[in-house]
Amino acid sequence: MTPMLTVEDLAISFATRTGRFEAVRGVSFTLGRERLGIVGESGSGKSLTGRAIMGLTPPSADVTARRLAFDGIDLLTAPPAQRRALRGARLSMVLQDPKYSLDPVMSIGRQIVETLRTHERVSRREARERALDMLAAVQIENPARVFDLYPHEVSGGMGQRAMIAMMLIANPELLIADEPTSALDVTVQLEVLGILDRLVTDRGMGLIFISHDLRLVSSFCDRVLVMYAGRVVEEIAAAELAHARHPYTRGLLACVPVPGHDRHPLPVLDRRPEWRL
Amino acid sequence: MSEAGIGSGQGTRAWLLSEYPASRMQARLGRAYATWLRFAANRLAVVGLAILIALVLVATFAGVLAPHSPYAGDLAGARLLPPLSPGHLLGTDDQGRDILSRLIYGSRLTLAVVLMVAVLTAPVGLLVGTVAGYAGGIIDTALMRVTDIFLAFPKLVLALALVAALGPGIENAVIAIAITSWPPYARMARAETLAVRHADYIDAIRLMGASPLRIVLRHVMPMCLSSLIVRVTLDMAGIILIAAGLGFLGLGAQPPAPEWGAMIASGRRFILDQWWVATMPGMAILIVSLGFNLVGDGLRDALDPREAER
Amino acid sequence: MTDAVPALSLAGVNVAYDGYRALADVSLNVAAGEAFGLVGESGSGKSTLLRAIAGLAPVTAGTLRVEGETLTGQRRGRAFHARVQMVFQDPYGSLHPRHTIDRQLLEPLAIHGVDATSPRILRALDEVGLGAGFRFRYPHQLSGGQRQRVAIARALILEPAILLLDEPTSALDASVQAEVLNLLEQVRAERGLTYVLVSHDLGVVTHMCDRLAVMHGGRIVEELPADDLVAGRIGTDYTRKLMVASAGFRRGSDGHGHADE
Numbered sequence: 001m002t003p004m005l006t007v008e009d010l011a012i013s014f015a016t017r018t019g020r021f022e023a024v025r026g027v028s029f030t031l032g033r034e035r036l037g038i039v040g041e042s043g044s045g046k047s048l049t050g051r052a053i054m055g056l057t058p059p060s061a062d063v064t065a066r067r068l069a070f071d072g073i074d075l076l077t078a079p080p081a082q083r084r085a086l087r088g089a090r091l092s093m094v095l096q097d098p099k100y101s102l103d104p105v106m107s108i109g110r111q112i113v114e115t116l117r118t119h120e121r122v123s124r125r126e127a128r129e130r131a132l133d134m135l136a137a138v139q140i141e142n143p144a145r146v147f148d149l150y151p152h153e154v155s156g157g158m159g160q161r162a163m164i165a166m167m168l169i170a171n172p173e174l175l176i177a178d179e180p181t182s183a184l185d186v187t188v189q190l191e192v193l194g195i196l197d198r199l200v201t202d203r204g205m206g207l208i209f210i211s212h213d214l215r216l217v218s219s220f221c222d223r224v225l226v227m228y229a230g231r232v233v234e235e236i237a238a239a240e241l242a243h244a245r246h247p248y249t250r251g252l253l254a255c256v257p258v259p260g261h262d263r264h265p266l267p268v269l270d271r272r273p274e275w276r277l
Numbered sequence: 278m279s280e281a282g283i284g285s286g287q288g289t290r291a292w293l294l295s296e297y298p299a300s301r302m303q304a305r306l307g308r309a310y311a312t313w314l315r316f317a318a319n320r321l322a323v324v325g326l327a328i329l330i331a332l333v334l335v336a337t338f339a340g341v342l343a344p345h346s347p348y349a350g351d352l353a354g355a356r357l358l359p360p361l362s363p364g365h366l367l368g369t370d371d372q373g374r375d376i377l378s379r380l381i382y383g384s385r386l387t388l389a390v391v392l393m394v395a396v397l398t399a400p401v402g403l404l405v406g407t408v409a410g411y412a413g414g415i416i417d418t419a420l421m422r423v424t425d426i427f428l429a430f431p432k433l434v435l436a437l438a439l440v441a442a443l444g445p446g447i448e449n450a451v452i453a454i455a456i457t458s459w460p461p462y463a464r465m466a467r468a469e470t471l472a473v474r475h476a477d478y479i480d481a482i483r484l485m486g487a488s489p490l491r492i493v494l495r496h497v498m499p500m501c502l503s504s505l506i507v508r509v510t511l512d513m514a515g516i517i518l519i520a521a522g523l524g525f526l527g528l529g530a531q532p533p534a535p536e537w538g539a540m541i542a543s544g545r546r547f548i549l550d551q552w553w554v555a556t557m558p559g560m561a562i563l564i565v566s567l568g569f570n571l572v573g574d575g576l577r578d579a580l581d582p583r584e585a586e587r
Numbered sequence: 588m589t590d591a592v593p594a595l596s597l598a599g600v601n602v603a604y605d606g607y608r609a610l611a612d613v614s615l616n617v618a619a620g621e622a623f624g625l626v627g628e629s630g631s632g633k634s635t636l637l638r639a640i641a642g643l644a645p646v647t648a649g650t651l652r653v654e655g656e657t658l659t660g661q662r663r664g665r666a667f668h669a670r671v672q673m674v675f676q677d678p679y680g681s682l683h684p685r686h687t688i689d690r691q692l693l694e695p696l697a698i699h700g701v702d703a704t705s706p707r708i709l710r711a712l713d714e715v716g717l718g719a720g721f722r723f724r725y726p727h728q729l730s731g732g733q734r735q736r737v738a739i740a741r742a743l744i745l746e747p748a749i750l751l752l753d754e755p756t757s758a759l760d761a762s763v764q765a766e767v768l769n770l771l772e773q774v775r776a777e778r779g780l781t782y783v784l785v786s787h788d789l790g791v792v793t794h795m796c797d798r799l800a801v802m803h804g805g806r807i808v809e810e811l812p813a814d815d816l817v818a819g820r821i822g823t824d825y826t827r828k829l830m831v832a833s834a835g836f837r838r839g840s841d842g843h844g845h846a847d848e
Contacts (some may be wrong), residue, residue, distance in 0.1 A: 034814035041760035042731075156629075185628035186787065186832040193836045212760065219836040257794035259833075260817045265769035266794070269762035296728060297720040304687045304723035440631070477681035480643055485695040486668035495694075499685045 003030035003214050004174060005053065008067035012048050012230075013237050014060055023061075024048050025230045031174070035200060035207040037217035037238065039252075040227035046210050049227070051174045053208070055083045070174065089119040092172035096179040098159030102151040108162045109135075109147030119170040134165040136197050157188035161195065168199055174206040175213050182211070212256060214241070214252050228250070229276045248275055315579040322575020326467055327538050328568030334454050343378035347535045350374035354432060357551045368553045370544065376557045379535035383558070386536045387565060390451055390520045391513050397455040399506025400549040407501060408464070410470025421467065428460040440528040447536065450529040458512065465508060469501040503580035511573035514566035521562055537562050592655040594619040594749055594781040595640065600649035602632075602639050602805075609635040609644070610759040611805040619654075619748070622775065622782040624690035624792035624799030624813065632787045632805040634676075637751045641673050641712065653749070669699060672742035678734035688712075688737050689722045696744050697749070711740040715770060732763035736770065742772065750775075752784040755789065768795060790832045793817055799827045 012024040024045035029036070039047040042083040051057050053068070055075065068075045070091065075083065087093075090219040095101040103111055114132040115121060122130070128147075135143035151159055161181065165177065177196065197220065201209045211217045218224055218238040226234040226249045234246040244250050253268040294311065298304040316322055335342060344364070348355075350373030357586040360368040385489060390555030409420035419440070429433075432454075439453035440446075482496055521538025523529035532543070537558040544555030595617040602610035610632045617623045626634040638644040640651060642663040651658045653671060663671075675681035681818060682691055692708045701707065706777055707721055707839060715736040735755060755771065756764035768791065786792050792799050793813045800810045801823070809823045821827050 008676065187628065187828060189837060190832050197836075214761075215835055252761060255762050257765075257768065257788075259788040259789050259793040259830075262794075264794075265772060266765040268765045268769065271762075296724070300721035301687070301689060301723060304689075306726070308725065347596075477675040477677060478683045480641075481673070481675060481681050481738070482694060483643070483685070484641055484668060484671075484673050485698050485745070486663070486665050487698050491698070494806070496683060499683075 003032050005031040006067055006069045007031075007049075007053070007063060007102050010049065010052060010063070010065040010068060012045065012052055012057060012064075012219055013062045022050070023230050026230055027225075027227075027230075028217050029225060029232070029235065031206050031208065032222065033204050033206050035209060035221040037221035037224040038208060038210045039212065039214045039224055041212060041252075043229070044227040045230040046227050047178050050093065050178050050208060050210050054087060054091060055178060056093070065207060075235070082240075086118075087168045088115060088172070088276050089169075090173050092167040092170070094160075094164055094167050094175065094177040094180045097183045098151065098156065098163045099183075101163060102159060102166075104151055106149055108154070108166075112166045113150050113163070115166050116169045131165070131169060134169045137168075137199065138162070138165045139191065140165075150206070155188075157192060160184060160188075160192055164192070164196060164199075166230065172205065174208070176208045176210070177202065178210045179212070180209075181216075182213075214249070214255065231276075233275060247272070308554045312579045316575050319575045321571045321580055322578075325568045325571025325573075325575065329572060332384055332388060332565055332568065335381055336471050337382045339385055341428045342359070343375075343381040345375035345378040347374065347379045347382040348533050357408045357547065359551070359553070360553050363440075367557045368494065368551075368556045370540070371551075374470040376540075376554065379540060380537070380558060380561050383537045383540065383561070384565075386447060386530055386534065387517060387562075390447065391516060391569075393451045393460060394454050394516050395509055395513070397451070398459040398507060399462060399548050401496060402459040403466050403501060403505055405459070406463040406466025406468075407470045410467040411474055411489065411497055417467075421465070424463045427457065428464070430457065432457045433522060434525060436519060436526070437526070437528065440523060445528045445531060447534065448528040450520055450523045453514055453523070458516065461512075462505060462508065467503060469504060470497050473497060473500045503576075507573055507577045507580060510569055510576055513569040513573075517562060517566050517569070518551060593617055593652075594621070595623075596652040597636075597640075597654075598650050598652075598815050600636075600639060600651060601647045602635050602644045604645065605646045609805055610639060613805075613807055614649075615800060615807065615810075617781060617783060619781055620779050621798065622784065622796040623787045623803060624796035625783065626787070626789060626799055626804035628787060628829075630804075631802040633802045634753050635805075636802070637673065637753050637783060637785055641671065641751060642667075643817065665699065669745050670747050671749045671751065672745060672747040673751040673753065674735070674738050674742050674755045675823070677758050678731050678738060679726075679758070681738050682734055684726055687723050687725055688729075691737060692728075692741055692744055695741060699745060707744060711744045714743065714774070715740040715793055716766075730763075731759050732767060735759060735763075735767055739767075739770065739774070743778075745778070746778075749781045749783070752782060753845065754786055755784070757786065764791070771795070785835075789816070789830065801829065824845065 006016060007030070008028045010024060010027040011022065013020050013022045027049055038046045038049060048057060048061070052063050053075070057063055063076070070086065073082070073086070102108070105144060109128070109131055112134060113127045116127045116130060134144045135146055140146050140158065140161055146154065146158065146162065154162065180196065181192050184192060199205070209217055209221050218241045221238050224236055224238050224241065225232050226236070226246065228248050234244060234249045236244055236249070241253065244253065248269070251267070254267045255269060257266060292303065293307045295303065295307060298307055344346040350369065352373045355365065355369050355373040357371055358365050358369040360366065362368060365375050365377070367380070369375055370379070405420050405424065409417040435457045436450070436453035439456065440449050443449040443452065479492065479496060482492055520529055521541065524538025525542040527542065530539050532539065540558040541555045544558070548555050593616040595615070597613055597615040600610055600613045601608065613636060625636060628635045635644050639646050640751055640809065642658070642661045645768065649820065652669065658667070689708060693704055696704045696707060708722065712719060712721060716739070717733060717736050720732070722728070729737065752771070756767050759767060771782070774780065779837060782795070783812070784792060784795050784809065796813050798812050799816065801808045805826050809826050815821070816826070816830065
């Protein structure tokens with residue numbers, strides 16, 4: 001099977017007053033129709049990696065890679081128009097907080113319809129039908145009502161479902177979800193993950209799930225990349241997580257308090273300088 | 278020698294930019310230096326600062342710099358001489374007075390107006406705005422309605438009315454401008470106060486048992502200060518223009534004071550034949566206003582708290 | 588419970604913001620030296636409860652007592668501030684952005700007229716694991732974990748008996764969270780502090796607390812020892828649902844279901 005996405009030696013850096021800051025260094029992986037988790041703490045470069053694939057890095061970022069290809073298309077050399085056409089239609093991204101990623105002055109339904117009509121030639125009526133179907137697919141109980149609501153009129157969980165509906169309406173082949181549930185309450189979080197899980201399975205999408213929560217990611221994904229200081233320190237099958245080799249991965253797993261595991265004090269990470277190398 | 282100079286220069290710089298300052302003084306100086314670096318990165322702002330420094334120097338050393346008396350003219354031999362005449366670089370006016378000398382002495386008046394207005398308005402606006410914003414309720418309503426009343430009058434018209442009532446003169450012009458200038462500062466300070474009032478760090482300090490006065494003075498005001506400084510600086514250009522406008526209308530500085538606006542007014546009679554009489558003070562006003570605007574813009578970038586967060 | 592005076596006692600407390608009832612008839616006792624947890628989802632009123640104790644939320648009915656003394660209205664006396672302090676959730680918002688760490692720690696001492704400030708500031712920094720080198724830095728020069736340590740130092744510098752902790756680690760990375768939780772436990776052990784810890788994370792609460800209350804919709808749904816929660820001796824469906832949800836995602840369950848799916 002040829003991979004859908006190939007990332008080879010991806011590097012992202014910023015010019016700062018004190019010199020060049022290398023936020024991502026030498027990241028390589030491939031992705032088929034599977035779920036890949038990228039885990040790391042703040043500043044690990046996990047979000048930038050996702051954004052670089054989408055072509056959404058800030059203008060000050062300098063992105064280089066030996067190869068960054070989606071379905072044979074070299075993303076770094078592709079003209080902006082082609083990248084725009086890819087975004088939304090074949091590549092899609094769900095961000096952490098729906099409050100900031102939905103347009104506040106446009107109703108939810110219209111945003112979904114607009115997204116669909118940007119990428120596909122469909123009639124207004126058909127677009128509306130499909131948007132309603134999509135809202136139903138993300139388990140919104142009364143799609144017709146939510147269709148006309150504005151983002152501030154819905155709860156966080158509802159907003160995130162609407163966001164997912166919008167991102168999946170054009171049937172992308174690859175979905176990048178950057179902390180899609182971190183702003184949500186635990187019970188809502190599970191519902192949203194359940195929806196995401198089923199849609200990815202049913203539609204055979206590839207998924208990159210970016211999160212700070214190693215346990216959550218490993219319960220959701222097939223494979224996990226653990227990032228630290230801009231590098232991938234370990235790549236591991238989610239089922240094998242208990243046998244992680246890298247001390248950072250193990251430390252990250254151990255330091256989270258879990259009900260029923262009495263450890264006082266909690267083990268803390270001893271960050272070693274050589275992990276950065 | 279030069280190497281040692283560079284070496285110690287780098288030492289000072291490192292000391293100022295140290296991530297681990299060892300004293301209150303070092304921390305404060307380091308922060309000031311970082312602000313200066315952001316300010317100096319804006320070339321135009323530095324040009325503006327140079328203009329303002331030049332203004333202060335010229336005003337301070339007017340007696341040394343001016344080649345002639347600003348008041349006594351040579352009515353017989355030197356009326357309305359064009360620029361670049363021998364002895365009169367910028368020419369003379371209708372009473373034979375050296376325009377350059379008058380501009381040099383006039384800078385004192387301009388600087389005095391600007392400083393007095395700033396000193397009178399900024400603290401009043403800051404105090405009214407922060408107290409209204411922090412106290413809320415009836416105090417807020419009362420203070421803001423008063424502010425609105427002053428805000429409702431057109432600035433120049435109210436200044437004109439006041440000067441007409443108090444009598445013309447530079448002091449009355451300053452009072453008139455000050456009374457009409459503080460309301461926007463109060464509004465701005467109130468808006469900033471409302472933004473920080475419910476911040477966790479204000480709640481935290483309330484939980485320490487701090488009195489409302491202490492919170493306003495020591496915790497809220499510093500947050501409003503930088504935008505106030507920027508706003509006042511940017512407003513200075515307009516204040517110079519209003520002062521000049523009052524002078525032009527004969528309601529500000531009185532003859533023979535070399536006030537720039539009044540100079541334009543007296544020069545407008547000959548604007549077609551002897552253009553320089555009105556143009557030279559106009560240029561002076563333009564350059565100084567520009568200086569204040571450039572500095573204000575630079576300060577906005579340098580003092581922006583979001584910038585400082587990084 | 589015990590005949591000793593509880594450190595904190597709430598009876599029928601109500602809080603309303605513009606007609607919205609954020610807390611409804613909350614009654615609660617926290618014993619001296621106890622670590623008490625408040626768990627719930629957003630909007631459950633758990634943070635409002637802390638703010639009501641601190642005098643930062645409008646209490647419309649009910650009585651609050653701290654060490655037997657009744658608090659009235661939103662005003663709190665100087666003695667209260669010396670006994671009860673709070674650590675906020677967002678370490679980026681709880682420190683004044685324009686004051687050095689030194690000044691943040693000096694302020695409570697100055698308000699309470701404490702002399703010999705310098706050694707106390709140094710001791711406070713030392714206690715939370717920050718050296719004297721941090722003293723004259725500004726908050727923007729610190730990481731999130733370091734800021735939260737400063738916030739803890741500030742709360743401790745007046746030597747209070749009760750510490751209110753409002754999601755003290757939820758804005759931090761997991762590894763930093765572990766460090767801050769260890770610090771909080773260590774400080775409590777050394778000083779015999781009473782903690783009221785608000786968190787959405789059952790792991791954190793069961794790790795830190797002896798007893799906890801589950802809140803939902805402004806009410807306390809259930810109050811139980813942390814050990815019972817861990818062992819599954821749970822009285823209400825809502826608590827059970829929270830417990831299941833926090834165990835993580837399971838393939839095949841769509842989140843609506845329970846553990847038995």
